[in-house]
Amino acid sequence: MMRLVVIGAGMASGRMLEQLFEAGFAGEVTLFNGEPRGNYNRLMLSPVLSGEKTYAQIVTHDDAWYAAHGVECRFGEHVTKIDRERKVVVSKRGETPYDALVIATGSAPFIIPVAGKELPGVCTYRDLEDTNAMIAASRPGAKAVVIGGGLLGLEAAAGMAARGAEVTVIHLMGHLMERQLDPSAGYLLQKDLERRGIRIHCTGATKAILGAERVEAVLLEDATVYPADLVCMAVGIRPEVRLATDAHLEIGRGVVVDDQMRTSDPAIFALGECVEHNKQLFGLVAPLYDQAKVLAATLMGTEAAFRPVQTATKLKVTGVDLFSAGDFADAPGREDIVFRDPGRGVYKRLVLEGDQLIGAVMYGDTGDGSWFFDKIKSGEDVSGARETLIFGPAFQGGAQADPLAAVAALPPEAEICGCNGVCKGKITAAVAAGAVTLDAVRVETKASASCGTCTGLVEKVMALTLGDSFTANANPPMCKCTDHTHEDVRRMIKAQGLKSIPAVMQELGWKTVGGCASCRPALNYYLISDWPLEYRDDRQSRFVNERNHANIQKDGTYSVVPRMWGGVTTSAELRAIADAADRYAVPMIKVTGGQRIDLLGVKKHDLPAIWADLNDAGMVSGHAYAKGLRTVKTCVGTEFCRFGTQDSTGLGIKLEKLLWGSWTPAKVKLAVSGCPRNCAEATCKDIGVVCVDSGYQISVAGAAGMDVKETELLCTVATEEEAMEVISAFVQLYRENARYLHRIYKWVAKVGLDWCKAQIADPANRRALHDRFILSQRIYQTDPWAELAERPADWAPIADLTLRAAE
Template structure:
């Protein structure tokens, strides 16, 4: 949770317009502003108050942050640039405490007062906390915002550090199960206590609830239904467990309250607005004061309060229509639910309680774990529960929402839309094709089938391009299959299944970006994003490291490396470990070392109390357990011994592994150790698309494992066999033979040329193995050898870029740089520049 993106205030001047003040910087408040801007961007001068000290983010995806599947940056909906680009004043971390309807002002906790012509209340909801003894103990947490997630992650980390950890989640609804899933993935033993006999009883019937319970128990969670909490136990002010009314006790270092929500109406009630369970609004989202509108979980419309996102989007559209003098009206929502727990297919919509003449149509397939139930009344679908196979969920929901007569297809209805349409099991794309244009595809972002098709028609040719254009499939991803089907149906063979966009911020692929950097002479990240119309002006955690690398590779010596666009390990020049400490790996050229280096390492281990030193697979020593604040001093001591970074953390050259070769081994054919040292000194410090490993084996017995490295040299009697594209990781790939050469100089030139070809053509984060497989080894050989001058040209470009490589990353940070380090660098430079004019 290192990127909470805290903000205080951003203010931008705007022309004199109607003053719109929004209370609530969450999903509803900002979506309402987006809808207004889409209709009439010059109508209002907008000020948004947010209780949280950060930009607007997707609360639906908090469970993914908790589970470690996404970072905060990846769930941001509107970043700081959005407020700036739309001249919106954001007052973050300053909760509004009063509304003066007579003078039309709002006052925040800080004392700040703003005048409004029109006020929009989007205060959302408050979590419910059951009134049991112990509810105020430290460690009792609700699950509503990013701070709650941070507390849960901290508790899980503390439990892990202590050798375990237990959590109790009170509430077996959608939110509680998502919290339980995330905590379970973070290593906690999780017990879910639910007061009702069936999990998610508002969305699931008894049969589907039982299937869900069995699956969650199979995943290691303890599920207690019909469990009524009597007391939260504690010691020294901190929670220790939960006791039920039947006497059972469950240990816990953290208790998550996820029993439900209540509309946040206190502010509106204090202002004298009409309030029941929520703030009363009409079909235009107007409250009892015509100057005040309200949307989201805080409102009550036609007797209903909604806690799901789809109704919020519909409210925002109706409100924006009214606020821009194009009134339409909101008639209420029929809701559906999908469970966002990885690997569990679950869909629910409408009323499945039965009664009133309702009939059930049920399909059970126990062997496949599939359960489908449709509730039909008066030849209309009024409810649906799907478990294990949810592909027809959107179709059933569309039938339900439109109250269509299904009497003509009733016999085949339970088998799905493709069966109904074709009379037999067929291509499931038929189900998507038959959906109406206003059928919802992406519930997280309120995107209809029509909007997806419009984005495709406007030029989106891939899944990533659709995500960038209209946000469909950009959040939880459960609608990805439907979006891909719409791409195929709309474009046929023109779908770009190959080149993926760099990220959701752009429609350009990696190859497009690299080409345009050179064609348009783009030399800075802000310039690139401006020229190529990035949808998020500051980019994201996926694209900024890639763009930084592409510019660094394209303009050596001109482009200044942007450290803030690098991953944390590269910024810290060490590998962060799960306990928050770092591991440090000094370079050992070709795996060789000497007494002075070994003494320096031993001294560092003792001086900084490193708990472990490990010999790595790359013939080096890895020092574990170094604190962040000690890193500069550690490297000062290692630098003083002439040791430099091993870049074990970088998208760069890692190691050159060698065997002893002809100098010592009776089987050795060449001086593999000496060649390995020369290659490592030539390639050290070079940034790559991914980590890069080299090995030199002194004979075909291949003790250095050269045939599973990115570049491998196998020494033979006649010279050197050069291999490329190997990988010894999760997916082992044996190298392809690139060529044979007679001399060390030729081997080094080909090595430099291959590296530069890889640097210039591969996608960022693409290792040599997938790159070679993607382009083909024949294409690599052709690029290197078809033109006799190519090897020399590529090798020259590589060595030229190496003249601008960093010196040791910590050398500039420590006082009194050691003269021997400079001597060492002076020894390396000639190897880099000997072929460079």
């Protein structure tokens, strides 16, 4: 039985182990890793940094996976020596023998040799520890400097900016990502990042990092100084070859390997960012996964050879569409085809050499990237499509064709998912074998399971394979505990009179005992909504924020937001807030975008006491953590503003007092503007009211977060009383029909605004919806702070972490 030892539990070695086990490997595997954890998707550290994902969501191989495959995990244990003669590796726990050894030590970040580089507050961006350090430093108002405007540097900058830090990027070259982008695309990228509040300084050479006990600023050669609480160096990587060097293996720039990933020692192999093959290094995931496939075959005794292929680049920053592949440098004998649409921020450039496409740069519209990438890799003659080539496959032949033409034109080996190295053929094979939903394809192939930017392309491959039976996974099962959709569950709860979570799970055939962090909160909400008289809220089935009635922060403290009706407060309330902030040493007092005051950094054990103090001052919870009404934002209306047409402040207060405390599928934000000048920004809220001379225009389904969407007019009414009835009825319509965690704009897009209008336009139906809402409010409109401040010993259940990952 082969004794296989692997040094490094990264993505390359992880994929190699997957391939080995799929091929039936029956040997013993010992896996060392310097980090105290196993394989996770490092490509997804950027979404973790920005807050879009958690570490748990990017774990590729958990403890159960290693246990199921019999892998002995030695995580957090460094290998210090390879003894080639005795075929053992040496670590803190002693010697481990091997028959075959795999070196997958990856790369080490390059640290520029400037004064101050050792100061506390200087970090790199390679692993989870680096990511956590940047998260901890990215508090609102903190100043961060990123040295390096390449892929990693920009992802680090965007992530820290998303958390509120003031970020400056210093880049040595004349434009960002110069290895992947030409100057025009680099310019567009810079403008996009600057619109996000990130300062960009190109042609900037770092002279020194300044500070006494920790980093304080960065000094450039041109004497520019940028203040900094944190400095992230993202200027490049070098293969980590120290173990291999000490073992006297052949070393070039990396560990030299042959086509079978074998080093100069026949019993030792290497793969990943630490290797050099034919004088070439590799830093992107696609060739690393190819290496993993070849090495797995080699270890199984099957012939295979590593042949590097062209790779493409995408930037993992939400809202930035960027694609780059091939060679786009200026050179004699080459010609460019360029398309620009400044209004849409779209730029495309194709580089041809003779009759072949050799490079492509796309910004703002990257949908045809895979098709162009395939043309580059295949080296085919594109002279016949010269006039329409820039418009992609849908326009070949001179007219727009089937929208699936781009996917149909791709060969089976065309890469669809760059994060996981999944080709079109693997997806079509999985679909043919029965994976007919997006979730099933993700499980079988890992396509679209990481950053998600290829999801649309994966769905097109599925649509091409399944034909009319494909539904774009629009209505997947509620979770892995059941085959029922959210809509099925809601319908059967009502039809079968199911009035408890155990009853739902028993009658609807739940696959797991007790459910999971996805289905329990949804079931709890559906039962509250459908049976307000019979069902009582199960607090253990709520997210941690809702159970603790405050928003947990990244350092484990909480934010407390007292409610200010319509954004109006008094000097007494402000004194009470100031006194509470002093008494409990609140480190930050923040005015929110919803016209409220947020007390940030409250310790968990202080929550009941600070609630009690605010209650004593007449203030109640602002429900800033809830799936319910957050705020009603108002302008001053007729009382003070010369443009006001109605009393927007008064109506906002009445609406907030009517709606607060209601459970809804997702958070709800309202605004009331006193005139069409719209100072309260009512036209991007879940529900917005714009006051006009004739009354009140009520609009719904706006958004101003990751999606930006203007509201759509629901109706116009003449009086405040009508406005309040319409809005309460609409909220109840949403409560009774929407899928849990779907914001109003997603629900309206699903059911159609016309259907909503019809429900509200019928006076009897509208009144019935209003009455059902009021009934529910009579039961649930209570202040949780007042309830829990009276019994502090009971307010913090032991299972605080149970639902945090889902949140």
